[in-house]
Amino acid sequence: MIVSLSERGGDLALTADVCVIGSGAGGAVAAAELAEGGRSVVVLEQGPHWAARDFSQREDEMLPKLFEEGGMRQTLDGAVQILQGRNVGGSTVHNLCYCFRTPDAILRMWREEHGLEELTPEALEPSFARVEKELGVVQIREDEVNELNRIARRGAEKLGYSGFVTKHNRKGCVQSGYCLLGCSYDAKQSMLITYVPRADAAGARIYTGARVARIEAPGGRMKRVVGHAIGPDGSLRGSFEVKANVVVLAAGAVNSPDLLLRSGLANGGGQVGENLHLHPSVIATGIFDEEVHGYRGIPQSYYIDEFIDLESDPHSGAILMPIIEFPGMAAATTPGFGRAHSALMRDYGKTAGLLVLLHDQTSGRVRSGDSLSKPSIEYELEERDAQQIAEGLLHCAEVLFAAGARQVLIPYKPEPLMLERGDDITEITRRGARHGQLVTASTHPQSTCRMGGDPGSSVVGPFGECHDVEGLFVADMSVFPTSLGAPPQITTAMFGDRTAHHILENWKRFTT
Template identity: 40%
Template sequence: MRTTGEIIRGEGLTSERIVTVDACVVGTGAGGAPVAAELAEAGLRVAMLEEGAWHDADTFTARPRDMAARLYRDGGQSATIGDPPIVLPTGRGVGGTTLINSGTCFRTPAHVLERWRTRDGLAELTEDELAPVFDDVEETIGVAEVPAELAGENAAIVRRGVEALGFSGGYLRRNARGCVGSGVCAFGCPAGAKQHTGVTFVPRAWDAGAVLFTGARVRDLVRRGDRITEVVAATTGGGTLRVRADVVVIACGAVGSPLLLRRNGLGTASGQLGRNLSIHPASAARARMDHEVRMWEGVPQSYYVDEWAADGIMLEGIAAPPDQAAISTPRTGTELRDLMLDVGRTATFGVMVTDEGRGAIHRLLGQPVLRYDLHRDDAARFQRGFVRLAEIFFAAGAREVMVPVDGVPVLRDGDVEPLRAARVRPRDLKLMAFHPLGTARAGADPARSVVDGDLRVHGLANLHVADGSVVPSSPGVNPQLTIMALATRAARRIAARG
């Protein structure tokens, strides 16, 4: 498999260019790249369109302040509007958000598939149906459990606390080959170990003859009857790219796809387009230890605790280099200075909640606006999650634990009662989110969903959506593997129909 193939860069397209192919795939992230690979390998002529750029691993500096501006949309500062505002960073480039995520891979839990079958009518999404698809995806992206020696001391602290308390936990599975524990997964892997879609599925598509256009922002989908006949993109060079195709697959993410569809008056019949936004909100607590931790050494997200998964609470590792830690620490002034002076002995770990709340996406003055209010039950889940995490930290020997909850003091001497007794409202929490889903959700009923079980837009013959927007609800775990599997399955069905 080659590492680079035919790339036509948008800055070089200064006039109009017309391309005719069998399939046009818009987006190269967790959904688009697998579709492009599968269709190209089935013998279709495929054009991949990507708004962002191609990034070589040897250009990754491992410095968050440099890489955030290059690899993230809006420099990683995109956020929801609501109670509370929540930062929602996504990737921009070949590979999409898989370029900058932590690489964590979970298969869709069985109880989630059951809910999609009974509530959404997706009867064919069974474990048996998806198992061989997951097998193929995991082989392509090199999914394996994090070795203990690469997990780092940050993870080891939580593991010791979990084992002391008898909770359920383990090392995460992730897509990496040759990982050296650089600790900057979220800012482009400088070792080239992370197997994001730009270095796995995109090269598969290249090997089968696909062409990649970068710097191409799709604006218009030309419709004739029940078919899309042309995809029109503006290039960074000021030109226009027109791709004429028999099959069109939109994979611009849970934010971009509904906005593109709505701009073109497509997928709107049910009234669900742009609604049902789930984000899998997350936050992190910090613990001061008596020994050196150096949380930035090793895999940042390498260990998990699923003891309370049935309650919608997952604990997962999270760590960052010192400069990023300073930005993300919810303290100021001398308190922040003192924390950073002691950052080498600080451990961090995350809490993620399967959200009850739902948001919506629309466009205002040409910009996407995400309205999302955290549900009060989700605030209570965060409180319970932080209580359990604090207990784990203290069981592992922490001197003090800091939680990002307004009004809760630093916890000391193993005492979690100030946190347990607090009245925690959504606005009291400092949150981030990384998994926007559901804004063009799949379902059997055209009155309640945007795409069907094969990810085809209801009422259209050749337009599909394959990204996080089609996932009917939060799977409660990191969703990249779910998105890749659903996209792969849909592509195989498209190819089988000829």
């Protein structure tokens, strides 16, 4: 049963074994596993329930509809744009389908430095296997690698850099290239067409337009969740309460800590909202003589891992990934004005982007803002991370030139740096990448309710249960103990699965 609370209006009072907040990579998996395990489950999702026919492939229509704050979420100082989904299926509806398990070296570091002895590859194998089966994770075929990704591979191979074609979760993909705006062909195996229907079939009651405002746990035990029915325009259309002994909070790494802070919960160690990592990314754009049409085909299939070696240093490094922005986004993020800007945009069809994504050590924080829909996000890139971004951009330029680019644009603000073939690209490292100096984005906020063995330095224990509140679990990207250093959807879904199975196995504890 999927009910639009905004259309229904009025007030609602429900009781459930488990209340799941959010229906993205963590929440949808937890809800399906719990419902199939025999628990009565209520899912509360603030956004609407879209179907394939709603995805019009128009960025001007889709961006404001699909993303938090209409696609305008950003850090408090405006230096980093943050993209997060706001609908049934969460950010998985918009992601680009790279599928990676948590790297072994990261798990080892989490065991050794964060008191999480339980997180061995063997212990996590059943959860990974279940998630990958349901999402249909397979190797991307050679004939599915588009021109944009072939350019990145050509450049990397010429320079002898390590890279590979990844796995993904698409079935029957027609290679339209619109993944970020939602898949009109139901080919992307997002939560929207996998775990959410499974939860629904298993009897979960799923409410959309249901924005949780507060979680109540008097005396350190879960009691109820309260919030508002909200219309598409943000108007309040009623209120709800859900009584449950167990709550799985999976509202993403910005909203989850905001909700805990507003509720005055789980912050005994002062860690809620701290330790924010963003995997900040900056795009270098190569301009070629020939048409590239990088927006056609599967957007990301190649992955350059030459500049990250987690086995020798699990704390830092950078990944290079092909990327193309839609024309409106490209226009917004291309620095410059007037004729100069228009000249750059005229070459749009001949461009290929390569982004540097940083495995960041910088720690920011999330605080509650003026309203529930606009938490305050603070993040200031540290010097060592800034250096890595600058080095990563230099390598992006190297790869693009090696692949045949005639020019490479580095998005310094307000004036971009335009490098011609043969120019000295070390100009990038000379200029550096200080905080706010470059157009920067994040699609992977994480670690704001981090997992750890020590309640003084973490928010949740090894199975996602808050140290301070019995029956309150967190199962989204906010539990990562550190930056992941890899695409995060499979790790997030794995934590959703693992938390659900832990709750099922220990159910008796929550009924007494």
